[in-house]
Amino acid sequence: MEEETDVVEAKKVWESVKLYTVRCGLCSKWRLIPSKHKYEEIRAKMGEEMFECERAREWRPLVSCRHESDVKQDDSNMRWAMDKPNIPQTPPTWQRILRIRAEGGTKFADVYYVSPSNKRLRSMVELRRYLEDNPRYAEDKMKLSHFSFQPPVPLDDKYVAKRQNRDIGIGIGVMSTQNANVGAGGKLGHPPFSN
Template sequence: MESSKSPQSSKNSRIVVPSDSNRSRFDNDGFSSETASNQMVVFNSEAADELGENRLQKSVITKGISPSIGAFTVQCAKCFKWRLIPTKEKYEEIRERIIQEPFVCKRAREWRPDITCNDPEDISQDGSRLWAIDKPNIAQPPHGWERQIRIRGEGGTKFADVYYTSPTGRKLRSLVEVDRFLQENPEHVAQGVTLAQFSFQIPRPLRQDYVKKKPKLINASDEASTITSKSSEPEEGL
């Protein structure tokens, strides 16, 4: 991915997209530039050492192994600079209310006391990493649970898989599985766990070519409509 354009403003939050064509694509997929300001970054192996001074666990992409999330970042709603979020838990806390409480640099003083909008951005979309836009306002996992994202390898038809790990270590990959688990283990319901705390929305890569587009299937009605349209046209020479 080439260096991105300057950030475009919106009434609630901001994201950076590399081109107008990408903007339309994400809007159509339900990841509107008006509502999504938080993104995650996956390190490429070539750039894994660049952020060595940050308190973030690095993840390196190895051939044959799916990449893992290397860092979380959110864009300031005032200066549009990207700020690294030190932990996954803090990122999930910010994401849960990102629309109601847009992120600003002042919020980062929780872990960087002197930071202001005048400081250089922590990370930039320079093409050395795989960036993905995340869905805003996803609820934090219930206490003792973990929401995990597994990035698929390049060239597949799906970017990532989302699953939840219960306090007992069981992996649940859909709301149906979560619902069944809660019915089988009512003690979690008694502790206040509800289906509303789970979301299987996956992030989307900003690189259009990372995921292959599924071929469009022509259904019978469309085909019949096409045939009828063509047959109704007058033939030449009549």
């Protein structure tokens, strides 16, 4: 049984996402989210609550649907993708890291969790083993359902190569069943999956 004090320190993993955005369910305009923490909070509730511009008044007091979008999808300097809704908010003291892969690969992005002891975990299998080997997390009521390794879907369907085809594309975001979208990364756009 590996104790947490024996864990080898994980390599530094740099986050690929620089901007987080949410799409208003009423006016379809994108609102910049001030932090990853706030983005994850909104994304975790997208299936229950539609995001509206007025919610952004928490960090931008005068914003409404009448104002221009904070970002435009046609900015070629950014990549856009959509997260699925209801991905749980990262547990306190943990980090959820998203690394965008290079264009032309067979997978768009990798999701990692970094534990409080700085151990990088790459899958549910590794996470399950880590939680079993460190029983203090069970005492903290930590469950596998508090984590998701689901990567976002690129909005440019050519970014990721098909298994036998070498086409390319990139991006990041989230969509709710109410047709509101949350985005992160560079660009965001219309959801690539249906409700």
